[in-house]
Amino acid sequence: xxxxxxxxxxxxxxxxxxxxxxxxxxxxxxxxxxxxxxxxxxxxxxxxxxxxxxxxxxxxxxxxxxxxxxxxxxxxxxxxxxxxxxxxxxxxxxxxxxxxxxxxxxxxxxxxxxxxxxxxxxxxxxxxxxxxxxxxxxxxxxxxxxxxxxxxxxxxxxxxxxxxxxxxxxxxxxxxxxxxxxxxxxxxxxxxxxxxxxxxxxxxxxxxxxxxxxxxxxxxxxxxxxxxxxxxxxxxxxxxxxxxxxxxxxxxxxxxxxxxxxxxxxxxxxxxxxxxxxxxxxxxxxxxxxxxxxxxxxxxxxxxxxxxxxxxxxxxxxxxxxxxxxxxxxxxxxxxxxxxxxxxxxxxxxxxxxxxxxxxxxxxxxxxxxxxxxxxxxxxxxxxxxxxxxxxxxxxxxxxxxxxxxxxxxxxxx
Amino acid sequence: xxxxxxxxxxxxxxxxxxxxxxxxxxxxxxxxxxxxxxxxxxxxxxxxxxxxxxxxxxxxxxxxxxxxxxxxxxxxxxxxxxxxxxxxxxxxxxxxxxxxxxxxxxxxxxxxxxxxxxxxxxxxxxxxxxxxxxxxxxxxxxxxxxxxxxxxxxxxxxxxxxxxxxxxxxxxxxxxxxxxxxxxxxxxxxxxxxxxxxxxxxxxxxxxxxxxxxxxxxxxxxxxxxxxxxxxxxxxxxxxxxxxxxxxxxxxxxxxxxxxxxxxxxxxxxxxxxxxxxxxxxxxxxxxxxxxxxxxxxxxxxxxxxxxxxxxxxxxxxxxxxxxxxxxxxxxxxxxxxxxxxxxxxxxxxxxxxxxxxxxxxxxxxxxxxxxxxxxxxxxxxxxxxxxxxxxxxxxxxxxxxxxxxxxxxxxxxxxxxxxxxxxxxxxxxxxxxxxxxxxxxxxxxxxxxxxxxxxxxxxxxxxxxxxxxxxxxxxxxxxxxxxxxxxxxxxx
Numbered sequence: 001x002x003x004x005x006x007x008x009x010x011x012x013x014x015x016x017x018x019x020x021x022x023x024x025x026x027x028x029x030x031x032x033x034x035x036x037x038x039x040x041x042x043x044x045x046x047x048x049x050x051x052x053x054x055x056x057x058x059x060x061x062x063x064x065x066x067x068x069x070x071x072x073x074x075x076x077x078x079x080x081x082x083x084x085x086x087x088x089x090x091x092x093x094x095x096x097x098x099x100x101x102x103x104x105x106x107x108x109x110x111x112x113x114x115x116x117x118x119x120x121x122x123x124x125x126x127x128x129x130x131x132x133x134x135x136x137x138x139x140x141x142x143x144x145x146x147x148x149x150x151x152x153x154x155x156x157x158x159x160x161x162x163x164x165x166x167x168x169x170x171x172x173x174x175x176x177x178x179x180x181x182x183x184x185x186x187x188x189x190x191x192x193x194x195x196x197x198x199x200x201x202x203x204x205x206x207x208x209x210x211x212x213x214x215x216x217x218x219x220x221x222x223x224x225x226x227x228x229x230x231x232x233x234x235x236x237x238x239x240x241x242x243x244x245x246x247x248x249x250x251x252x253x254x255x256x257x258x259x260x261x262x263x264x265x266x267x268x269x270x271x272x273x274x275x276x277x278x279x280x281x282x283x284x285x286x287x288x289x290x291x292x293x294x295x296x297x298x299x300x301x302x303x304x305x306x307x308x309x310x311x312x313x314x315x316x317x318x319x320x321x322x323x324x325x326x327x328x329x330x331x332x333x334x335x336x337x338x339x340x341x342x343x344x345x346x347x348x349x350x351x352x353x354x355x356x357x358x359x360x361x362x363x364x365x366x367x368x369x370x371x372x373x374x375x376x377x378x379x380x381x382x383x384x385x386x387x388x389x390x391x392x393x394x395x396x397x398x399x400x401x402x403x404x405x406x407x408x409x410x411x412x413x414x
Numbered sequence: 415x416x417x418x419x420x421x422x423x424x425x426x427x428x429x430x431x432x433x434x435x436x437x438x439x440x441x442x443x444x445x446x447x448x449x450x451x452x453x454x455x456x457x458x459x460x461x462x463x464x465x466x467x468x469x470x471x472x473x474x475x476x477x478x479x480x481x482x483x484x485x486x487x488x489x490x491x492x493x494x495x496x497x498x499x500x501x502x503x504x505x506x507x508x509x510x511x512x513x514x515x516x517x518x519x520x521x522x523x524x525x526x527x528x529x530x531x532x533x534x535x536x537x538x539x540x541x542x543x544x545x546x547x548x549x550x551x552x553x554x555x556x557x558x559x560x561x562x563x564x565x566x567x568x569x570x571x572x573x574x575x576x577x578x579x580x581x582x583x584x585x586x587x588x589x590x591x592x593x594x595x596x597x598x599x600x601x602x603x604x605x606x607x608x609x610x611x612x613x614x615x616x617x618x619x620x621x622x623x624x625x626x627x628x629x630x631x632x633x634x635x636x637x638x639x640x641x642x643x644x645x646x647x648x649x650x651x652x653x654x655x656x657x658x659x660x661x662x663x664x665x666x667x668x669x670x671x672x673x674x675x676x677x678x679x680x681x682x683x684x685x686x687x688x689x690x691x692x693x694x695x696x697x698x699x700x701x702x703x704x705x706x707x708x709x710x711x712x713x714x715x716x717x718x719x720x721x722x723x724x725x726x727x728x729x730x731x732x733x734x735x736x737x738x739x740x741x742x743x744x745x746x747x748x749x750x751x752x753x754x755x756x757x758x759x760x761x762x763x764x765x766x767x768x769x770x771x772x773x774x775x776x777x778x779x780x781x782x783x784x785x786x787x788x789x790x791x792x793x794x795x796x797x798x799x800x801x802x803x804x805x806x807x808x809x810x811x812x813x814x815x816x817x818x819x820x821x822x823x824x825x826x827x828x829x830x831x832x833x834x835x836x837x838x839x840x841x842x843x844x845x846x847x848x849x850x851x852x853x854x855x856x857x858x859x860x861x862x863x864x865x866x867x868x869x870x871x872x873x874x875x876x877x878x879x880x881x882x883x884x885x886x887x888x889x890x891x892x893x894x895x896x897x898x899x900x901x902x903x904x905x906x907x
Binding site (some may be wrong): 074075076078079080081082083084087129137177178179180182183184240241242351376378388389391393394398400401402404406 | 432433434435437438439441445448474475488491505522524529536638669701848849850871872892895896897899900901902903905906907
């Protein structure tokens with residue numbers, strides 16, 4: 001009952017990106033603290049996300065983890081040729097995660113996860129210099145993933161389950177760089193749709209060749225969020241401009257790309273654990289953001305993303321019965337290619353530093369805290385595929401971004 | 415431990431507020447410099463172009479996109495100060511004097527049911543009344559309609575002289591009834607100025623189809639009519655006085671020369687042969703001119719006019735597009751055998767420039783009489799056409815003014831902007847910007863607003879860039895330019 005309530009509330013919350021593209025790597029507080037590794041780290045219900053195969057290796061009967069990770073993302077933009085200087089005032093987003101696992105018997109476990117792996121929330125000042133590309137975007141998706149895991153041998157387990165995704169999109173931009181209505185207000189369009197759904201699946205495999213070494217492999221399928229008959233509202237269009245701008249709807253498809261992850265963890269001794277993950281995200285599914293309006297017009301925005309990798313490193317130290325300390329680092333490659341650096345997701349390669357701890361209040365109950373700092377190097381970049389009068393008009397300058405994510409969760413297990 | 419977590423959370427929140435800083439931030443002082451120029455108090459002098467006039471009116475958006483205001487925004491990166499403008503009351507344009515309309519609203523492009531565009535006056539009532547003065551002093555002192563001698567004329571802002579010796583736009587921000595534009599400018603002790611003046615000293619002659627008088631040789635502007643060409647010596651003398659006054663306190667500045675009036679859409683939009691006609695109508699019209707044509711040949715035979723003039727004065731319509739019949743005062747006066755004088759009429763040639771407003775006049779009838787068609791059976795008056803002789807007068811004055819401007823710019827070591835070349839480029843090849851090409855084609859070219867004379871905001875942005883480039887060069891400054899593509903062009907209703 002309570003869980004349902006939390007879920008309902010969560011649906012109303014926007015999530016936000018701060019990883020390559022519009023991917024959000026904040027799927028569990030323990031794993032986040034150690035560089036968001038976890039394909040081969042099996043210590044809580046967070047494995048529902050990180051490796052469904054590993055669930056049946058969990059020792060406790062029931063484990064539950066839940067947490068929230070408010071994201072404070074900052075974007076600074078400037079262009080020295082024209083003296084432009086803009087700071088995005090992004091809303092604070094709150095990706096969340098809830099996982100539960102239940103050990104049905106020695107060789108079979110069931111679990112469920114509700115989490116937010118993709119999202120974006122960027123808000124520039126209205127009518128800023130890049131407003132023909134984006135004024136504001138809010139993209140949120142929630143994955144609901146029931147999971148089963150089976151131990152095939154004492155060393156090998158597999159797992160997986162369907163994923164049901166629910167998404168929202170709200171995107172506002174000016175229709176071009178200069179059109180206004182008679183009063184001088186810039187013409188713009190907002191597309192809005194919510195409750196977009198899609199199905200996919202997740203698979204995982206965990207292998208423990210020795211007591212100390214764990215290897216893992218997971219795959220999440222691509223999902224296509226298809227907005228159909230969403231609301232498109234045109235504002236400040238000149239009154240006698242040719243065309244119909246009343247009661248317009250739109251169709252658009254946004255891919256949530258597939259992801260493959262492999263990982264290894266090694267228990268150096270009873271206190272120390274190291275973990276490595278490698279993620280490959282199949283961003284090449286995102287070729288173009290094409291919006292088709294019911295008035296016959298369309299907006300084509302080539303994205304041409306490339307597949308990108310994330311290299312993760314994590315460390316865990318069990319300091320005492322009460323405290324477990326964690327740290328990590330990961331390098332996140334941007335899927336954005338040269339000339340496609342759109343201000344809606346201005347991401348270049350990033351260095352990510354994480355840390356955190358678990359405080360065991362009792363044998364059953366623990367608080368998990370984590371912190372992530374994302375550093376993007378200053379980058380000179382442009383988006384060259386916006387068109388005016390049939391010719392490409394580049395928009396660019398220097399971007400510098402960062403994000404701070406304090407993350408707090410609780411775990412319960414017995 | 416809980417305390418620690420709280421502390422950690424606080425720390426995290428503190429860090430979260432950290433906007434990333436650039437290694438070299440453009441908004442930090444020192445990134446751009448004004449070089450040898452001091453931009454703290456910039457004052458702009460000029461006419462409608464400086465005021466931000468567009469679409470046949472002055473209105474807030476136009477003022478915000480005036481080149482001095484665009485420049486002042488960019489100056490602010492390099493030590494520029496506040497820049498105030500005598501903003502109008504509204505975005506409609508037009509003026510009231512004590513509630514009576516004395517200037518019309520701005521023009522805007524309207525599409526009819528078939529999707530054909532046509533410029534119309536905005537259907538609004540002006541709300542800017544010149545009896546409500548704005549609080550001065552203002553940095554943008556551009557006065558629509560001002561000629562060079564108006565800048566030094568005392569009483570040019572006296573409301574009682576409006577319609578005669580005063581200008582309603584200057585009335586709005588003049589410090590007193592008896593002051594002059596230059597006196598109010600100097601009183602502000604500008605550290606930097608721009609001066610772009612002289613356009614109206616030939617433009618009003620041209621736009622009126624040359625009905626005014628070329629006053630070359632007459633050095634008393636008090637005797638000039640509103641459509642006259644200003645004497646080049648008067649121009650040179652006042653221009654020198656203006657620069658002398660403005661630079662007195664060591665102010666730097668920039669000046670621009672006068673573009674060719676003949677390449678603006680006001681003169682290039684209506685073709686010289688705008689009248690379509692079928693063969694039957696042409697024959698009918700021709701019969702009406704038969705006597706006149708014969709008379710010309712007779713007078714040529716008699717040696718009263720040259721064969722060349724006789725040919726020039728032959729009026730003939732054919733099936734297809736036809737030139738219009740105009741009154742040309744430069745033709746030889748000839749006696750009419752029936753008494754009086756023969757009309758001085760001829761048909762237009764490629765060298766004639768028909769004014770923009772004639773497009774809605776040519777082909778209309780006089781009093782609904784189908785045989786009295788303007789431009790066909792009824793010759794167009796002088797004001798509708800700028801003939802080659804009239805163009806030459808304007809060009810001669812312009813050439814002289816421009817020589818003066820360039821020489822004085824050099825003498826006073828000011829930045830100089832070749833606006834003439836810029837406009838020539840717009841008219842001939844177009845000026846590329848990052849979203850296309852700005853040309854002088856009416857309504858669709860992007861460079862000129864719907865009055866066919868004044869630039870669009872995009873055009874003004876180009877002008878601002880030209881000023882900025884010249885200032886950067888002359889004063890070793892690094893003021894950033896603007897992107898013309900981000901400014902509007904023609905407004906659609």
